[in-house]
Amino acid sequence: MADGAMPITSLKGKVSEAEWQARVDLAALYRLVALHGWDDMIFTHISARIPGPEHHFLINPYGMFFGEITASSLVKVDLEGNVIDKTPYYINPAGFTIHSAVHAARDDAHYVMHLHSDQGVAVSAHKEGLLPLTQHALIVLPQLAYHDYEGIALNLEERERIVADLGQKKLMMLRNHGTLSVGASAAECWLGMFFLERACAQQVMALSIGRENVLLAPDAAQDEVRKQTGMGMGMIGGLAWPGCLRKLDRESPGYAD
Numbered sequence: 001m002a003d004g005a006m007p008i009t010s011l012k013g014k015v016s017e018a019e020w021q022a023r024v025d026l027a028a029l030y031r032l033v034a035l036h037g038w039d040d041m042i043f044t045h046i047s048a049r050i051p052g053p054e055h056h057f058l059i060n061p062y063g064m065f066f067g068e069i070t071a072s073s074l075v076k077v078d079l080e081g082n083v084i085d086k087t088p089y090y091i092n093p094a095g096f097t098i099h100s101a102v103h104a105a106r107d108d109a110h111y112v113m114h115l116h117s118d119q120g121v122a123v124s125a126h127k128e129g130l131l132p133l134t135q136h137a138l139i140v141l142p143q144l145a146y147h148d149y150e151g152i153a154l155n156l157e158e159r160e161r162i163v164a165d166l167g168q169k170k171l172m173m174l175r176n177h178g179t180l181s182v183g184a185s186a187a188e189c190w191l192g193m194f195f196l197e198r199a200c201a202q203q204v205m206a207l208s209i210g211r212e213n214v215l216l217a218p219d220a221a222q223d224e225v226r227k228q229t230g231m232g233m234g235m236i237g238g239l240a241w242p243g244c245l246r247k248l249d250r251e252s253p254g255y256a257d
């Protein structure tokens with residue numbers, strides 16, 4: 001335990017099996033984001049809905065870095081932002097605004113990830129948004145929505161507009177702000193964000209030679225990729241996820257505590 005960090009009591013065996021699995025998967029997402037350098041100190045969020053009728057979900061304890069988060073340290077809240085179980089931590093209201101909106105509106109939104117990566121924010125501020133420059137971008141674009149910037153997400157009224165702009169898509173570019181991914185599983189949420197963030201990084205690199213010098217993918221190729229990826233990220237994510245967990249076991253152990 002790092003100096004100044006509050007001790008966390010293990011919840012393994014003290015919550016339902018379904019909740020514990022959601023905690024482990026969510027903690028894994030936080031650690032993966034940290035490993036990829038996409039975290040913003042303590043200032044973005046990933047959340048998970050706990051299976052069951054209570055409409056409770058888990059979110060990061062405000063003040064912990066992503067690389068420190070464990071399954072037991074995650075905070076359980078309801079859709080009004082009330083903390084359900086006793087914890088020494090509290091949550092970020094801005095994180096609650098965005099995540100509660102998506103969880104409440106979408107039955108398939110079991111996991112919601114929002115990031116402020118350098119490349120993601122850069123593309124979110126680009127007038128043309130994500131361009132069809134690379135295969136990663138072509139995979140992402142059919143599932144990508146946009147939401148205009150309204151300021152730091154503290155206004156609960158913005159929730160309706162976020163939900164309306166997202167619609168039934170799985171990925172969103174929050175203009176001048178960052179990226180968002182929704183998944184029925186942690187694996188789907190992760191792979192969607194992985195492809196979106198890679199596409200953003202590739203675009204930033206490509207545009208370093210100037211907008212007039214980049215080659216957009218042909219329309220026919222864009223249509224073909226759209227057909228090829230119509231089933232989304234769920235199945236492919238399931239194939240990649242075990243390897244992601246093995247990587248965490250090697251490079252960031254302790255997330256499942």
